Each structure stands twice: as structure tokens, then as C-alpha cells.
Amino acid sequence: MSPLLLLLLGLLPLLLCLLRGRNRRDGEPPLVKGWIPFIGKALEFGKDAHKFLEEHKKKFGDIFTVQIAGKYMTFIMDPLLYPSIVKHGKQLDFHEFSNKVAPYTFGYSPMNRSFSGLREQVQRSFHLLQGDSLTLLTESMMGNLKLVFRQDHMERDGGWRSGSMYDFCHSVMFEATLLTMYGRPPASRRHGGVDTLRNNFISFDKKFPLLIAQIPIWLLGRTKAVRDKLIHFFLHVSGWSNTSQFIRRRAEIFEQYDTLRDVDKAAHHFAIFWASVGNTVPATFWTLYHLVSHPVALQAVRQEIQDVLRQDGVGWSSDGDVTLGRQQLERLLFLESAIRESLRLSSASMNIRVAQEDFGLRLDGERSVAVRKGDFIALYPQSMHLDPEVYQNPQMFRFDRYMQDGQQKTNFYKNGQKLKYYLMPFGSGSSKCPGRHFALNEIKQFVCLLLLYFDLQLEDGQPRASLDTSRAGLGVLLPNVDVRFRYRLRTQQLD
Structure with a gap:
């Protein structure tokens, strides 16, 4: 036979x-x-x-x-x-689902019995994204956002500059998040080759839905080679300075396991970096896009930012420097409502x-x-x-939908009954994103700096942005096509 x-x-x-x-x-x-x-x-x-x-x-x-x-x-x-x-x-x-899918997607060995206790220690490390550690992360992110903005986008020529909005958000948030979470080379304020790193990240991210579906990576062209390059970048984390407490703790945990290969440690770092950027960047884009598309919302949020600074006696001008701390960010209720509304319209987890x-x-x-x-x-x-x-009118963007009588609105109903869960872009229960508070702060900081320092306009003659549904089920959806916009430094001062 x-x-x-x-x-x-x-x-x-x-x-x-x-x-x-x-x-x-x-x-x-x-x-x-x-x-x-x-x-x-x-x-x-x-x-x-x-x-x-x-x-x-x-x-x-x-x-x-x-x-x-x-x-x-x-x-x-x-x-x-x-x-x-x-x-x-x-x-x-x-x-059971995440422990099977994540190793396959990001290229590290499963946390099996030979790594006893590793999964539990890694889970406990997420507490370093809360409390005082969140305050330190927020302060670091503020400094890194200003660094990238000032060196790349704040030339004093006074004229309008054009750009693609999603690419703009991606480039700024990608590098600022990298610096905040992982730090920088000891002798430099920024990493070299970030553009190449970001291009590789985007290439990998396009194949992410197929990897999550566990399509064999060898069927996905150069995806494995690209992933290997991204993992290799994170082999050098131990030599960087200004690394966050969260990443330092994870590195310490990995060092406890002699049989955990260096490439596996780097792949774990890459997975966390993807989790820090993969959904936060499109959420940032949709927040900015909706605000710039709705002048009344844009003005209300900009005024709220200025009012919070004024209440705290912070003087500001376009030539000066401004820092919004965690407590100030928590008082930006209109901005938080606008972010939540953008997440409602764009998330498909x-x-x-x-x-x-x-x-x-x-x-x-x-x-x-x-x-x-x-x-x-x-x-x-x-x-x-x-x-x-x-x-009501669910397809419409209403920046104040989550505001009621000057407070955050939490009462939403179905069949006359109040919903316990009414907005779920970050998951629920044991699968709820542990970095959600940092993600919200990042988006707030990005929008605050952009609205304080820049005038913003959408370019004429282009269709409205629409959702790319190919990532449905995986988080915040990307735009089908990028959006062209203009920006220039503002001259108005805050009294």
C-alpha cells in the first residue's frame, strides 16, 4: 500500500x-x-x-x-x-487563549512548567502601571513627547506644514512611548534608526491579524524576518538608561530563569511594546481627527486645557514650556469624554x-x-x-457624550435597566488592559501639547475618514486611508 x-x-x-x-x-x-x-x-x-x-x-x-x-x-x-x-x-x-496565541504571534517560548512561577510574576509586574509608578510614567511621557515635538515639528518659520495625520500620530507616539517605557542609549537622548524600527513595526502590524489567527508565519512573506529584526532591537534593553520601573522589573524577573533564552526575553519586551503602541496610536488618531473635524469640540477642549493651567497659576506661551501632571490630566473631563467617544466609535475588540x-x-x-x-x-x-x-445617534461624534452636570456620565441604559458595562474598549474582568490608565494619559498629553502649541486644519477636498474593518475583534480599528492635515505654531498666549 x-x-x-x-x-x-x-x-x-x-x-x-x-x-x-x-x-x-x-x-x-x-x-x-x-x-x-x-x-x-x-x-x-x-x-x-x-x-x-x-x-x-x-x-x-x-x-x-x-x-x-x-x-x-x-x-x-x-x-x-x-x-x-x-x-x-x-x-x-x-x-488559555492568550497563553497560546501570544507566544506564537510574538515569537517567544510558551511559559510552560519549566518556567515555574514566571507567568505569575509577570502578571504581578503590571501593578507598576498604577499608583505612584503611573505618576512617574506620566511625567516621563510628558518630557519625551515635548522632546519629539520640539526637535521634529516646532521649527519657528511661522508657516503651515502639511502632513498625514495617522503617520504624524504614529511617529510621535511611537518614539515617545519607546523612550518612556524602555529608555534610551546611555550617550544619547534618542535612539538611532527609529524610522527603520517604526517601518518594521508597521510591516509586522499589518500581518498581526493573520498571526493572531495562527496562520503559519512562513506563509506571510518576510514577516518572520521583520519580527526577528524587531526582537533583536530589544536584546539591548539592559544597556539603556531611564528605563521605566515596569520594564526594569520584568527584566529582573526574566534574569531569574537561566533556561530562558535572551531572544525569548527580547520577544517578551517586543510584545509589551506592541501592546503599548498597537491600539494607543489609532486611538490617538481618532481622537485628534474627531476634534479637528468638529471646531466646537476642538475649541471647548482647548479652552478646558487653558483653564486648568490658569487655575494652577501656570503661565504659558508658544515660546515657553508647559507640563501637565497626572492630577491636571484627571481634571480634563471634556478631553476624557472626547477620547472615550472616539474609542466608542473606533474600537472593535x-x-x-x-x-x-x-x-x-x-x-x-x-x-x-x-x-x-x-x-x-x-x-x-x-x-x-x-x-x-x-x-442616541450612535454614529455621530459628540465630544461631551460622557459628561453630565460637570461630572463624568456613567448612567447608560438598555431595556430600561442601567448597564454595568457600557464602554468596553479595554476588555473586561481578567482580560482588562492593565495599561489602560497610562494609555489614556498618553493620549491626553499628546492632544494637550498639540492644541496648546499648534493651529490645526484638515486639508480640503478629501473624504471623511472611515474604519478599516480588517482588524475587527482585535482592538481599535485603523483608518481606511490616511488623512491630510495642516499645522503651524500658535502665537496666542495664555494670560
């Missing part, structure tokens, strides 16, 4: 299983399999996830299971049920949990559904963010 025939006979049970798929059992949600074995509904979901889910919600109700690329994903579409999912910490686990056993998932006092071990339970908050019952 030929080897090929033996192989086919050996694969026959698997092929039959794939062709047959699975059938819905009593108590399970409606099952949507699609007509292509294994692939299921992956192509339709990937084309426009929000549209796909809304159409299936109308047909099957708030809970249904979809076969997507070999996985069975049960979507919970009613935001009133989100708390029931988040609290199932034992039977629904996020880390998917909150995933993996069922650890077959069990009945209790949804509320009356309902439960049967789920199987290994199935994904998914929340897709974009559907809530664009729900007209929760948000």
Missing part, C-alpha cells in the same frame, strides 16, 4: 469529522455552521463582523454559536448579560473566554445555556457601542 494511501486512510476519521462537524444538542444556543467545512462563517465574519453579528442577532436572538475557522464561538449579544460572563472566572478562562468544562452557563435568573469544553464565549462590545437604544 502506497505511503500516500496510508496517509489518506489515517486522515479519513479527521476528514469525516470536519465534513460532519457537530450538531446542536438540547439546551445549546442556535448553531450557525456555514457550508464550508472547518472554515464555517470565517469569511463572512472577517468581512464585516459588526454587520454579520447584527444580522444573526435579528435571526437567532441574543445568544448563538458560530463556527469560525475550526472554533465554535458563542456570542452573547445582550450587554445586560455581560456581568454574568465576566464573573465566571473558574469555568471561563481568558488566559472581542472579549474572549474559553470554557474549561461542559457546563450550564447561567445568564440571569431565568436563563442558562449549555456550552462545551473548549468552546469560545465571546462578547462583542462594538454592537453595544453602536446600539441606538444605549447611545
Whole structure:
């Protein structure tokens, strides 16, 4: 018997299983399999996830299971049920998914039993993104943003300069975040070759959705070579100065494990850097774009920044230097509302949990559904963010949507009931982004400096920016095309 025939006979049970798929059992949600074995509904979901889910919600109700690329994903579409999912910490686990996907995507060895305690120590290090450590990070970011702005964008010629807005945001935030988190070479204020590093990062980032889907990297052209270059850059972290407490602590943890290769340590650093930039940059772009597109919002936020400085007796002019500390940033409620509104309109993250056993998932006092071990339970908050019952005119940007009577607004409703979770760009529960407070501060600082020092205009004759849905499920969406804008140094002073 030929080897090929033996192989086919050996694969026959698997092929039959794939062709047959699975059938819905009593108590399970409606099952949507699609007509292509294994692939299921992956192509339709990937084309426009929000549209796909809304159409299936109308047909099957708030809970249904979809076969997507070999996985069975049960979507919970009613935001009133989100708390029931988040609290199932034992039977629904996020880390099983992330611990499998992250090593594959960023190129480091899984944290298996040979690295006992490593995962727990790494998780504990995230407390250094809060409290006093957050204050130090915020101060450092302020200085690095001003450094990049002054050296690259604040020539005193007084004229208008043109640029591409997303690229502008990316270049400034990329380098300032790198300097803040990882520091700089001992003999220099800035890293050499940042443009090359950033181009490699962008090249890798374009393939990120495919890597998360665990497409073999050898099918993705030069992606592995690009990733190797990015990892190699972070081999030198130990020799840099002004490194953040967070990164220093992680480096100390890695040094405790003799069998952890240097390339694995560098890949871990690269993963954290991607997490620091990958969603923060598009969130910064959308905040700036919406503000510049809405002059009333732009003026209100600029006035708020100036008022906070004036209240603290801070004199400022375009020739001077200004620093906004963490407490001042917390008082910028209109700006925070504008950021949250931009995140509402642009984020398309998917909150995933993996069922650890077959069990009945209790949804509320009356309902439960049967789920199987290994199935994904998914929340897709974009559907809530664009729900007209929760948000009036949901496609419209309203910079003060999260303001009420001079305070942050937190009361949003569905079916007459107050929502516990009404804005979820950073995940939920155990999967909630630990760096979210720093990310918000970064965006605030960037916008503050830009609005204080520059006049800003969109160039005429271009269409409005729209969302690139190819990254749906992975965080903040990028613009389909970049936006041209003009900027020049302001001459107005703050009294």
C-alpha cells in the first residue's frame, strides 16, 4: 500500500469529522455552521463582523454559536448579560487563549512548567502601571513627547506644514512611548534608526491579524524576518538608561530563569511594546481627527486645557514650556469624554473566554445555556457601542457624550435597566488592559501639547475618514486611508 494511501486512510476519521462537524444538542444556543467545512462563517465574519453579528442577532436572538475557522464561538449579544460572563472566572478562562496565541504571534517560548512561577510574576509586574509608578510614567511621557515635538515639528518659520495625520500620530507616539517605557542609549537622548524600527513595526502590524489567527508565519512573506529584526532591537534593553520601573522589573524577573533564552526575553519586551503602541496610536488618531473635524469640540477642549493651567497659576506661551501632571490630566473631563467617544466609535475588540468544562452557563435568573469544553464565549462590545437604544445617534461624534452636570456620565441604559458595562474598549474582568490608565494619559498629553502649541486644519477636498474593518475583534480599528492635515505654531498666549 502506497505511503500516500496510508496517509489518506489515517486522515479519513479527521476528514469525516470536519465534513460532519457537530450538531446542536438540547439546551445549546442556535448553531450557525456555514457550508464550508472547518472554515464555517470565517469569511463572512472577517468581512464585516459588526454587520454579520447584527444580522444573526435579528435571526437567532441574543445568544448563538458560530463556527469560525475550526472554533465554535458563542456570542452573547445582550450587554445586560455581560456581568454574568465576566464573573465566571473558574469555568471561563481568558488566559488559555492568550497563553497560546501570544507566544506564537510574538515569537517567544510558551511559559510552560519549566518556567515555574514566571507567568505569575509577570502578571504581578503590571501593578507598576498604577499608583505612584503611573505618576512617574506620566511625567516621563510628558518630557519625551515635548522632546519629539520640539526637535521634529516646532521649527519657528511661522508657516503651515502639511502632513498625514495617522503617520504624524504614529511617529510621535511611537518614539515617545519607546523612550518612556524602555529608555534610551546611555550617550544619547534618542535612539538611532527609529524610522527603520517604526517601518518594521508597521510591516509586522499589518500581518498581526493573520498571526493572531495562527496562520503559519512562513506563509506571510518576510514577516518572520521583520519580527526577528524587531526582537533583536530589544536584546539591548539592559544597556539603556531611564528605563521605566515596569520594564526594569520584568527584566529582573526574566534574569531569574537561566533556561530562558535572551531572544525569548527580547520577544517578551517586543510584545509589551506592541501592546503599548498597537491600539494607543489609532486611538490617538481618532481622537485628534474627531476634534479637528468638529471646531466646537476642538475649541471647548482647548479652552478646558487653558483653564486648568490658569487655575494652577501656570503661565504659558508658544515660546515657553508647559507640563501637565497626572492630577491636571484627571481634571480634563471634556478631553476624557472626547477620547472615550472616539474609542466608542473606533474600537472593535472581542472579549474572549474559553470554557474549561461542559457546563450550564447561567445568564440571569431565568436563563442558562449549555456550552462545551473548549468552546469560545465571546462578547462583542462594538454592537453595544453602536446600539441606538444605549447611545442616541450612535454614529455621530459628540465630544461631551460622557459628561453630565460637570461630572463624568456613567448612567447608560438598555431595556430600561442601567448597564454595568457600557464602554468596553479595554476588555473586561481578567482580560482588562492593565495599561489602560497610562494609555489614556498618553493620549491626553499628546492632544494637550498639540492644541496648546499648534493651529490645526484638515486639508480640503478629501473624504471623511472611515474604519478599516480588517482588524475587527482585535482592538481599535485603523483608518481606511490616511488623512491630510495642516499645522503651524500658535502665537496666542495664555494670560
